[in-house]
Amino acid sequence: MYFPGNFYPLASPLMMTAVADLPVSSAATAPEAFDFDELLSRVHAIGRDVLAVHAGDVDRRARFPVESITAMKEAKLLSAYVPVEYGGMGLNMIETSRLCEAMGQYCGSSAMIYAMHCIQVACVVHHAQQSAYFRRYLRDLVTEQRLMASATTEIGTGGDLRSSVCAIEVSGDCFTLTKKAPVISYGEYSDDILVTCRRSTDAPASEQVQVMVRRGEYTAEPLSTWDTMGFRGTCSSGFTLTSHGSTDQILPTPFNDILSQTMHPYSHIVWGALWTGIAADAVNQARAFVRAEARKTPGETPISAIRLAEVDLVLQEMRHNVYSLAREYNELLSSDSRESIHGFGFSIRTNNLKLSCSQRIVEIVGQALLICGIQGYRNDSKFSLSRHLRDSYGAALMVNNDRITKLNATMLLAHREGH
Template structure:
């Protein structure tokens, strides 16, 4: 998509400063607002681009070659947009989606909890129902871009007597909330996502519940998990792919000047192994994207054990193999090019950023889930 390609150079220009100062990429987000890309998944009837998951994956992959933090921010916004498109009621869609399409509303997600960590399908803080209003008080230790968000999708325990797995998803406009930052974001990588801790309090209209009350699990299986794993994986692949493209060009230029010996079997093997990692992620991402799109187009559910295994496996494979590829690139490039923050190829930053991939919804949790799900898919339905 031409507009996305034009944005990549701006993101790349700002990426080093965003990383070095651990600052939210405000200029990059402004460009995404103005370009209409916050409304990529918003249907045309609400003023959006009306695109699907194929385009979301390709744009995320492209943006990540410029700045992985910005691309992840955008992909997670798209994740929340998809949730609203598929599960908000008609009133909330009409009220909110035109503003998203116009670039007025950047959406953040609040699913982490102080004690349960990132467990998506559980919540501690509960909603209080008072007539047509819902009162919420929410502490979240990690909220990507939360300080800059215009609206939030928040998981809450359905009511005070509800169990922790009876979770309701609710949308809140920033103007309806008191928002206080509680934690800093001082991390090894992904520094530009500015994923600080927040404490939120306020009241929202009852029709801002997204999906059925207490049944967030259905929303997660149908929308939040598929778009999240597809978007994240595309971002990680794009960052590694972009770094590899720059590296092979540098190696070719070095060989032309009598430097790197491209006929060396060691160099060739190292290059081949990096390419292997990226090819495998790209192929699996493509197949899972096709599966999810086909299920959606036919109106079928995405909560079958085999589909959930494929989505979890995508996240696992993408997070591990793209980081492995970055590690191999650092080794191949050597100390001055691969390990230095002053290198013209940002391998050092990509390496740090991709180390977070296995921690962004912990891989151990997904492996445990896949083990249990595999016992339900005894036909072993492979992608």
């Protein structure tokens, strides 16, 4: 669960490492003429053959979608956002979002896990390549297809990502860290977890760093379970995380910058994309239902087709919003002048995307349900929209929309210029 942090332009340029600065001597061979459309087709095939097959069981039992994640690993999708010089696919923000949308059509929980993993990968790719440790990690991520999770929220901070209670304790080259995290999505199944904490025991709550803790170097004692309405397969239980490791595992960029430059925009874009996938699948089911109706009365457009036309419009708007911001962020990342990533304008637009998408998904799935009628309401029908509807209500709650609206209200007090 994420929370936007720093909204102001920084005086200094972005700390992201320029690709030119990176050692490429040990780089893996780049794949020849990468074909994204071909990759997208493969992801759809995995979606049909694996994600969709197990989605019902994952949802019913609130279990980790192990089949989905295994299939993603086999297709090397966990390193899709890792630059080519480390052996990854080197996808950009827009392409990564399209993969998330595709997966969302088959299993919301699997897509959410994939999206959250990609957010953590992006934190390392954007903010830790200046470290030899993390360059090696990125290569390991490619070969071992390691699953990354995140522990940001903490008991005692009231959901504010920009403050920590726990602090990293450093002794020589080693650290110890204990965090009471009310939510660590798929924490039991991840290989590595990025944990936020105070920089030192005497640092204020807002002076945070992000530390990577590795499987085998932490213990997780359960604090809470995950039996929710939707996104049941994300297994987002709470844990007391007790970890140790080397100080190399501390990301070399202050968390404040990681949050504002990457975690905040990246997460709202990939979430919006996978929610669009869930909404698109609901519309597809409604379309199949309308078509079946139309076959009964050839030559006559059924009334439900009008509803379908209306909901299709909302879906188009939702998708357009996601990719509009994805393109803007992608351009900001690749431009020399990245200042506006920190500006109020971009931050407000990012929050607006989340607010809008989380409302649209409920609206779209609700409309699809009206079209499918009792067949959509049933759990035992091929048109069932139960999981879609339950998943869709989670969108407004993961980072509560009221909190985001209040943040925008505050920022708008200072933001004076138009977009």
